[in-house]
Amino acid sequence: MKAAVLHKCNKIEEQPLVIEDVNILKPRVGEVLIKVLSVGVCHSDLHVIEGRTPISLPCVCGHEIYGVVEEVGAHVTAVNIGDYVVATFIWPCGRCYNCASGLENLCENMAAIRPKGTLFNGATRLSLLDGSPLYIFLGGGFAEYAIIPESGVKVLPNELRKETSAILGCAVLSAYGAMEEDLGWHSPESLN
Ligand SMILES: [Zn+2]
Numbered sequence: 531m532k533a534a535v536l537h538k539c540n541k542i543e544e545q546p547l548v549i550e551d552v553n554i555l556k557p558r559v560g561e562v563l564i565k566v567l568s569v570g571v572c573h574s575d576l577h578v579i580e581g582r583t584p585i586s587l588p589c590v591c592g593h594e595i596y597g598v599v600e601e602v603g604a605h606v607t608a609v610n611i612g613d614y615v616v617a618t619f620i621w622p623c624g625r626c627y628n629c630a631s632g633l634e635n636l637c638e639n640m641a642a643i644r645p646k647g648t649l650f651n652g653a654t655r656l657s658l659l660d661g662s663p664l665y666i667f668l669g670g671g672f673a674e675y676a677i678i679p680e681s682g683v684k685v686l687p688n689e690l691r692k693e694t695s696a697i698l699g700c701a702v703l704s705a706y707g708a709m710e711e712d713l714g715w716h717s718p719e720s721l722n
């Protein structure tokens with residue numbers, strides 16, 4: 531497949547991403563293969579591209595992904611082949627202390643793999659044509675396909691099957707999280 535690969539951090543206008551053919555494996559247990567139909571460009575991607583956020587290189591950025599599920603790994607129950615989905619920038623592991631405390635947005639295992647640029651098992655499903663590892667920043671959506679853990683993939687209702695739904699994956703959730711924090715929407719006391 532084709533992907534826009536970040537080989538070296540720099541100002542985007544001085545060092546563009548390189549669109550090239552890369553290898554992609556099949557999704558493993560709990561993972562989902564998404565055919566990317568649209569993807570947002572978030573400022574966090576720019577931070578990575580410009581070297582302000584540490585990440586393993588080379589890598590594929592892009593974490594506001596709208597697309598259709600083309601294949602699922604074993605034991606995936608959240609989505610089915612053919613579902614239109616959005617992939618988010620957080621993939622709660624469901625097992626760490628924070629996940630068990632209802633703070634999935636602060637998943638400790640997700641925080642650990644983010645700078646490594648891998649999925650939970652310490653690898654990605656991508657490689658360059660010479661076989662060397664190709665990392666991802668929160669999904670690797672700047673490509674024709676992306677493989678994401680199912681906890682980071684949500685099925686969209688019919689009315690949201692459109693390219694602009696990609697922003698649900700980060701821009702909308704980030705703003706919602708900020709509002710929730712500010713207004714105490716999550717707090718029962720706020721109803722008093
Ligand atoms: Zn973002």
Ligand SMILES: [Zn+2]
Nearest residue numbers: 623626629637
């Ligand atoms: Zn967790």
